[in-house]
Amino acid sequence: MAASGTAERVLAGLDATLTRDLEALYQDLHAHPELSFAEHRTGAEVARRGRALGYEVTEGVGRTGVVARLVNGAGPTVLLRADFDALPVTERTGLPYASTNQGVMHACGHDVHATCLLGTMALLARARDEWAGTVLAVFQPAEELGQGAQAMVDDDLYARFGTPEVVLGQHVMAIPAGTVACHPGLAFAATDALKVRMAGRGAHASMPEAAIDPVVMAASTVMRLQTVVSREIASEDRAVVTVGALQAGTKDNVIPDLAELQLNIRTYTPQVRKAVLAAVERIVRGEAAAAGAEEEPGISTMHTFPLMVNDEGACTRTMAAIGDVIGQDRLTDPGASSGSEDVGVFGTSADVPVCYWLIGGVDPDVYAEAEAAGTRNRDIPQNHSPFFAPVMQPTLTNGVTALTAAALAWLGPLPDASSPAA
Structure with a gap:
């Protein structure tokens, strides 16, 4: 040396x-x-x-x-x-x-x-x-x-x-x-970057009863995801769940038929990673079901870091x-x-x-x-x-x-x- x-x-x-x-x-x-x-x-x-x-x-x-x-x-x-x-x-x-x-x-x-x-x-x-x-x-x-x-x-x-x-x-x-x-x-933490596709049914903004609004569906999902770390991960463990992008719609008077979220998840153990990913999937599918979505949401991995x-x-x-x-x-x-x-x-x-x-x-x-x-x-x-x-x-x-x-x-x-x- x-x-x-x-x-x-x-x-x-x-x-x-x-x-x-x-x-x-x-x-x-x-x-x-x-x-x-x-x-x-x-x-x-x-x-x-x-x-x-x-x-x-x-x-x-x-x-x-x-x-x-x-x-x-x-x-x-x-x-x-x-x-x-x-x-x-x-x-x-x-x-x-x-x-x-x-x-x-x-x-x-x-x-x-x-x-x-x-x-x-x-x-x-x-x-x-x-x-x-x-x-x-x-x-x-x-x-x-x-x-x-x-x-x-x-x-x-x-x-x-x-x-x-x-x-x-x-x-x-x-x-x-x-x-x-x-x-x-x-x-350094492990990362899972996910893309979530939430399908609704589009309609005129003046007739929301004819729609299944993916914007509301996505917004509810974002808020519910905030509980994953605070309510499902033990205090001695560490994790981060961030929604970095939410994209939906093109005009104020049009309810779109699709919303897309991009999530970034950081974890430090395989056990916590498994628990967080399971919670995210459960929440996404649950919010879609609660909104009456006629199509299952899509969840795909964009990239990962070990x-x-x-x-x-x-x-x-x-x-x-x-x-x-x-x-x-x-x-x-x-x-x-x-x-x-x-x-x-x-x-x-x-x-x-x-x-x-x-x-x-x-x-x-x-x-x-x-x-x-x-x-x-x-x-x-x-x-x-x-x-x-x-x-x-x-x-x-x-x-x-x-x-x-x-x-x-x-x-x-x-x-x-x-x-x-x-």
Whole structure:
């Protein structure tokens, strides 16, 4: 394992020139977001930069993913992962580098992740005399669908590029910039995204007696779903049920014949997941029956995320290395997150440990003021908000620093030239 002195020497390369280049790259990626499995421009830019750094780059892995590989002698293979897809959100940040792609936004910070990984790739490429092994930089598509990691694995990721000793990655969140947060064990929830189709009978708005109103049916379902967690899940367990979309009708004086809901469910155990899914189905079918629906409602799965479990030993080793360079006082344990991540697929598919952590993206003074005023939830835009806007610094330099220190904690040291040959 590389010593902290090695990390400090490698990180000395994070100078003003590289920092300016990374800031320009971040602004470019932020201004040109692309949806899941459509990350063509982003992938091409990542690939171009990887080749310029001397990496062997392969595009189109798992449809639109990019893998950059740098072999530097015998030693461990370390997978560094960044996702790079955006969301169907209309940006409202007012930033000078705001999205130029109408209705698409990097509202979850994946542009930060890609930028930081490229920064770490640059540092490791420049300091090959400080480490040994293989860096496997994986730029993953379609994290927001929970499909990108599996797509890359299914595209023979490990058979083509080698199986790593560890999977490392990070995610920017609405916590103070300059900090790193990691929770060993069960770290991110499982997700089930469902589409519910509720059929009624359309009619004129002035004659509701001739209709079976799917708007009322859907509204009743939304309200009843709020009782799943509060009334059916034990207080010591955790779950979240959110109706993120409800679509029905086209005009004020027309009762439509169809309503569609989209649900997002987060759970932490197979038992609770089974109970929540059963409750959702019972409520949907019950409300349709109560409304006199003549057609059974349809319930289909849009996508799922598995539970994401951080390896405790990998987290201990990785966080110790990160703390050595940023300060142990800037490390926190946030507990298990209700968010979901498919990065764990890279670990479970090859039975290798995963360490995945959070980096802060909020101006520390702004965060402290909101925390002191008790207005953090109101004043600090969270991921997926149209106002989500990580501050560039110290977010980027902290992200590069953390990922570089983590990589060096697992890459091998160069053989001592003064030692006798084996």
